[in-house]
Amino acid sequence: MAMQLAYSFTVLRLRQFLSLTKPRVVSLIVFCAVIGMFLATPGMVPPKLLLAATVGIWLVAGAAAAVNCLVEWKIDAVMMRTRARPLPSGEISSAQTLAFAGAIGVAGLWILYTLVNPLTMWLTLGTFIGYAVIYTVLLKPMTPQNIVIGGASGAMPPVLGWAAVTGDIAAEALLLFLIIFAWTPPHFWALALYRTEDFAKAGLPMLPVTHGHRFTRLYILLYTLILFASALLPFAYGMSGWIYLVAALGLNGMFLAYAVRLYARYSDALARRTFRYSIAYLALLFAALLLDHYLSV
Numbered sequence: 495m496a497m498q499l500a501y502s503f504t505v506l507r508l509r510q511f512l513s514l515t516k517p518r519v520v521s522l523i524v525f526c527a528v529i530g531m532f533l534a535t536p537g538m539v540p541p542k543l544l545l546a547a548t549v550g551i552w553l554v555a556g557a558a559a560a561v562n563c564l565v566e567w568k569i570d571a572v573m574m575r576t577r578a579r580p581l582p583s584g585e586i587s588s589a590q591t592l593a594f595a596g597a598i599g600v601a602g603l604w605i606l607y608t609l610v611n612p613l614t615m616w617l618t619l620g621t622f623i624g625y626a627v628i629y630t631v632l633l634k635p636m637t638p639q640n641i642v643i644g645g646a647s648g649a650m651p652p653v654l655g656w657a658a659v660t661g662d663i664a665a666e667a668l669l670l671f672l673i674i675f676a677w678t679p680p681h682f683w684a685l686a687l688y689r690t691e692d693f694a695k696a697g698l699p700m701l702p703v704t705h706g707h708r709f710t711r712l713y714i715l716l717y718t719l720i721l722f723a724s725a726l727l728p729f730a731y732g733m734s735g736w737i738y739l740v741a742a743l744g745l746n747g748m749f750l751a752y753a754v755r756l757y758a759r760y761s762d763a764l765a766r767r768t769f770r771y772s773i774a775y776l777a778l779l780f781a782a783l784l785l786d787h788y789l790s791v
Contacts, residue, residue, distance in 0.1 A: 510580045511594055514563050515556030522777065523651045527551045529780040530655025530670060533733075533787055539659055546609035547658035551651065553602025554618045560595035561626040564588055566634075573692040606658075614658045621650040635697070638704040645678035652780075666733045669724075670783075674776070676721040680714045680753060681772040687711070688762040688769075711757040714768075718753040722746040725779060734783055735790030741782035745775050 528548055531539045563570065563581050571582035580586040599622065606615035624647030633640040652670035657663055686693060686700045687710060693700040702710045725742045728734040752768040 510585050513580055514560040514586065514591060514594065515598075516559040516563075520552060520555045520559060522773065523555045523648075524548060524552045525777060526670075526674065526780055527651035527655035527658075529784050530652030530667060531659050532655075532784055533652070533666065533670070534656040534659040534664075543610065543658065546605055547614065547655065550602045550605035550610060550614075551618060551654055551658075553598045553605070554622050555602075555651075557595040557599030557602065558622045558626045560591055560598075562630045564591045564595065565626075565630050569696040569698065572695050573689075575689060575692060610658045611661045613661055613663075614654055617650065617654055617657055617663075621647050621654065624650075636699070638699045638701045640699070641682045641701075642679050645675050648678055649674035665731070666728070669727050669731060669733060670780075672724050672727065673721070673779070676717060676724040677772065677776055679717040680721065680749075681769065681776075683710050683714050683717075684756070684765050684769040684772060687714075687756075687760070688765040707760060711760060715753045715757045718746075718750050722750060728783065734786045736786075737790055738782050738786035741786075742779060745779050745782070749775050 528544070531544060531547060563579060566576075567579075567581035567588070570576035570579050576582065581588065581591060603615050603619060606618055625644070629640065629644030629647060633644045637643070649671045652674070653663060653667045656667035656670070683701055686702050687707060690700070690702040690707070694703045701713065725746050726739070729739045729742065749771065752764075752771055756764055756768055
């Protein structure tokens, strides 16, 4: 009986620490980084390099998420969607969170430096600082353009993956960066629309709080058009072929349809569907790039 209780407590504790890393968000980050690795070479990525780069990036991304949870725990405590997180609920202390973030962050950077290459380590460290410090501490509580400016750190994963394989940053990697950079505002503002009361209660100057719903919906539409154009650049540049072009036209056409409907006939349910679609959109778009990379002739 005591063994079973100890086992259950250990599993629960591990789940609590794992939740600090925001696994769903980090999984999309790592997925985009892995796609960047495969797109950087005409062949296959060496398994040892693929494993080391993936684990290293995952650990540092998880550390950044944990620091975000630590900095924002008081904000999380008053927001409906975040108040059950381990820090605001009192399941994990600030000291434990800081120690955990430090441990996995240092481990991830060490893996990247020793088993991948120094450039990837420094770029990943810069991404960590961009998200955990510049976005979380400085931009998020100060300006409604926080997600636009801070989106640069969130757009870095494919660049990290590219650098892990080549030891360099190429124009193709920057095109992938641009796609995620343009995707971030409509993705996050769709969430902010149906969580406006939460953000207002927390005192965060998100665009729907400071400029209203209609203004935000217009900006979602405009950024979706920018995203549409950005997503066609890999084909225009010669980085991808017709398989990707067809997928990009279909996926972006659907995203644009959501944005138009959101602007014309808003509802919280539609905003939720738009947000969920935006996640699937990015995963499918990058999967289409990978498929095209290996199947196009």
